[in-house]
Amino acid sequence: MLKIYNTLARDKQEFIPIIDKKVGMYVCGMTVYDYCHLGHARVMVVFDMIYRWFKISGYDITYVRNITDIDDKIIKRAAENGESIHALTQRFIDAMHQDADALGVLRPDHEPRATQFVPEMLDMIAKLEQHGLAYQAADGDVNYAVRKFDGYGKLSGKSLEDLRAGERVNVADSKHDPLDFVLWKSAKDSEAEEVKWASPWGKGRPGWHIECSAMGTKLLGERFDIHGGGADLQFPHHENEIAQSEGAHQHQYVNYWMHNGFINVDKEKMSKSLGNFFTIRDVLKKYDAEVVRFFILRAHYRSPLNYSDAHLDDAKGALTRLYTALKNAPPSSSVLLPGGEGSSLPSPFGGGAGGEGAAGEGIVDWNEPHAQRFQAAMDDDFNSAEAIAVLFEFANEVNRNPTLDNCAQFKALAGVLGLLQRDPVAFLQSGAPEDGLDDAVITAQITARIAAKQAKNYAEADNIRKALLAAGIVLEDSATGTTWRRA
């Protein structure tokens, strides 16, 4: 039985889909005016993990992650750069895809762009106006009348009175209530034609909140199963989405609301405004993408996750242990290590397939004890941290008993999380610095050391090993010869 922590209920609940074995999931994606940072990486990786788990669990899931390609910041940035809105957003959409691909994040089934759904947004605003929930203010903006919607605050647990008490918003004169939010922004003369759409309320562009309501409804229906996003979107964004969608359709919008925790830096939320963010691409210059994915998945998705080099180093060391177990597998099992052809999923991290059939279902033996524990962990609100702990215990088993079955099962299980699908040696030897030794030099040094060892010249052999270690190369002698990896 799959349980999900539902923010709306503030409790874990059994997941019951609207239509048996089908899932509609909408996740708030990026506003594309800059590169994605690690906080964005967490949303993508976390919901990718959830997406994969639904598939493996036999659900027919439709995953929508939107792209906000029209908003104040985009307009401002485009003007600064002297480029068109479209050119700017396309550039950062491409960059986002590169980053997501590197992290082994599968493409959602739909990635709707706000600018392609303006008619749907206008329809919804019209409905809200019919229900007396929207009004056009003196300045031309169409606003949502928050006080007219009874359930306002049910997701965030805030009451209008509480919000009033802590009022910090600049009161726009044109709003009936300071908490009303904009549905349609009236066009300004200074703005480019590119950001203006015709509407019954005059030229303008959509407010941010209506985008998600309209796209979610269009692609998943007036009512769907899961809506996710970062915890900071709970209020006001998701609260407003509920007000819009339920106001327009007069019935429940979403059954399960899921929110992932932040990435912190020195215990403070990583964010644009604080300026304490690291872009995915910058981090990937220093750390392997799979290490970053592992780092994110090793924590529970709702917990805060502190970012620092020390934490990434720790994650790297842990992932190295997992790959080392795979490396020590018998040669005969290496045939099935880089995954097979015909996978329905693109393979993360190049090389092997992420899994067979429904994302690994075909190769994991779910009756095997580790798999059972892994499944129980994942079914308990996607506890990937616990699932990874099972992986470590499995690694111990593989080290003690590296049979073909064990190795294949171990790798398949890790593949469920999009981990451990690369050739282990390739992983262990990856991450060469710019000025690092090339493989030929390393191999030559190893050969020289073997010769020294055979001549019982251990001082020389140790010197070679020390020199390589200083260059970040760790040698490991075994019965079958000497191998190396990068520290």
Added chain:
RNA sequence: GGCGAGAUAGCAAAAUGGUUAUGCAGCGGAUUGCAAAUCCGUUCAUCCCAGUUCGAUUCUGGGUCUCGCCUCCA
């Protein structure tokens, strides 16, 4: 000020009304020419104060501290 989340060993991070989390680090042993890797064993913990209970880190109440939201934010 209002609302919400959280405080677990040296670090990171799960879970649990009584029984080993897990990874790194430490300690002892096996293995190794010596290492590394691996294996075996092992030290170290549940913020404070009450209450419920045979028994609480886990439940309840209070306190302290931290973080988040209340403004765009993943």
